Amino acid sequence: MTASVKIAEATLIATQAAGAILAAQATHLEVPSLIGAAAAISGSAAAVLFRVASPAEDRPVEGTWRRGVSGLCSLIVGALFGFWMDDTMALLPMVSGVGSFFVGGLMGFGIVAVLQSAKTRDAIQNGVVGLVRRALAAFAGAVTGGDE
Amino acid sequence: MIPLGMKNAHHDVWLLLPCAMQVVCAFLILSIIAEQRSAVVRLACLGRWASPFHRLCRLVAGLAYVGAIFGASVSGLAILGSLTGAASWELSQAQNDFGVMISRNAGAIILFHVAGLVWVHARCVRSR
Numbered sequence: 390m391t392a393s394v395k396i397a398e399a400t401l402i403a404t405q406a407a408g409a410i411l412a413a414q415a416t417h418l419e420v421p422s423l424i425g426a427a428a429a430i431s432g433s434a435a436a437v438l439f440r441v442a443s444p445a446e447d448r449p450v451e452g453t454w455r456r457g458v459s460g461l462c463s464l465i466v467g468a469l470f471g472f473w474m475d476d477t478m479a480l481l482p483m484v485s486g487v488g489s490f491f492v493g494g495l496m497g498f499g500i501v502a503v504l505q506s507a508k509t510r511d512a513i514q515n516g517v518v519g520l521v522r523r524a525l526a527a528f529a530g531a532v533t534g535g536d537e
Numbered sequence: 538m539i540p541l542g543m544k545n546a547h548h549d550v551w552l553l554l555p556c557a558m559q560v561v562c563a564f565l566i567l568s569i570i571a572e573q574r575s576a577v578v579r580l581a582c583l584g585r586w587a588s589p590f591h592r593l594c595r596l597v598a599g600l601a602y603v604g605a606i607f608g609a610s611v612s613g614l615a616i617l618g619s620l621t622g623a624a625s626w627e628l629s630q631a632q633n634d635f636g637v638m639i640s641r642n643a644g645a646i647i648l649f650h651v652a653g654l655v656w657v658h659a660r661c662v663r664s665r
Contacts, residue, residue, distance in 0.1 A: 423611075423614040423615060423617070423618045423623065423624060423632060424611060424614070424632065426610070426614050427607055427610035427611040427613075427614050427636070428607070430560065430606060430607070430610040431603050431604075431606050431607035431610060434563075434564050434567060434602075434603050434606045435600075435603045437564075437567055437568050437571045437599070438567075438571060438596060438599045438600070438603070439571075440571035440572060441570075441571055441592055441595045441596050441599060442592070447572065447573050447574055447575075448572045448573070450573065453568075453569055453572060453573070454565070456568065456572070457564070457565045457568040457569065458565075460564065460568045461561065461564060461565075464564055
């Protein structure tokens with residue numbers, strides 16, 4: 390038996406074992422889904438790869454480690470978001486239970502990245518403050534309007 | 538043959554440390570690959586910097602590190618499941634092996650990435 394056949398057989402057996410484990414996990418979702426949590430972590434990490442498609446120039450080398458450590462916090466928050474989303478995303482077509490955790494992690498990292506952007510943060514802050522002001526004005530108008 | 542009822546071979550809280558380190562280190566390298574185009578070697582005969590082929594190479598290298606993160610997470614969470622009793626020791630050990638298999642498959646690509654970086658570094662040092 391040649392080495393390539395042995396490798397092919399080993400790969401096939403490993404793939405079958407992996408499929409069996411995934412199936413076992415998927416049918417025992419009442420137990421905390423351990424593979425799902427791993428999928429959420431890797432989904433959150435995979436969100437960084439969107440930068441590869443960005444046509445922008447390279448960022449300066451100086452702050453690479455600082456940005457990397459900052460990204461770790463986003464990774465953790467994104468993974469927690471993915472784990473919290475559970476299998477909700479499985480409602481989407483072609484997304485399985487484990488894939489749902491992955492998509493959740495992807496979304497979580499994206500949400501954190503959007504919130505980290507100063508422009509978006511300011512826009513959200515302005516929107517919320519504006520809404521609160523309008524609500525307060527309407528409340529004050531309703532309270533004082535009846536007396537006048 | 539492992540006798541039934543035997544404890545998981547990976548039933549050790551200290552094994553969570555290398556798993557976490559693998560996730561952290563792989564993520565840091567992944568973020569460098571995503572930020573800096575020079576983090577992946579360019580083959581002169583296959584296009585210039587930021588060409589579609591080079592982007593594809595960066596994407597593949599990045600996916601390999603995502604695989605390493607997934608493998609380490611699967612292994613680490615299997616150990617965690619064994620420690621907390623959330624999973625049976627058979628399932629936990631099988632999941633651990635599954636994680637190791639993914640890490641090894643990712644390592645096959647990471648090896649080429651690291652070899653390319655070493656090659657470029659050696660050329661830079663020699664040219665000085």
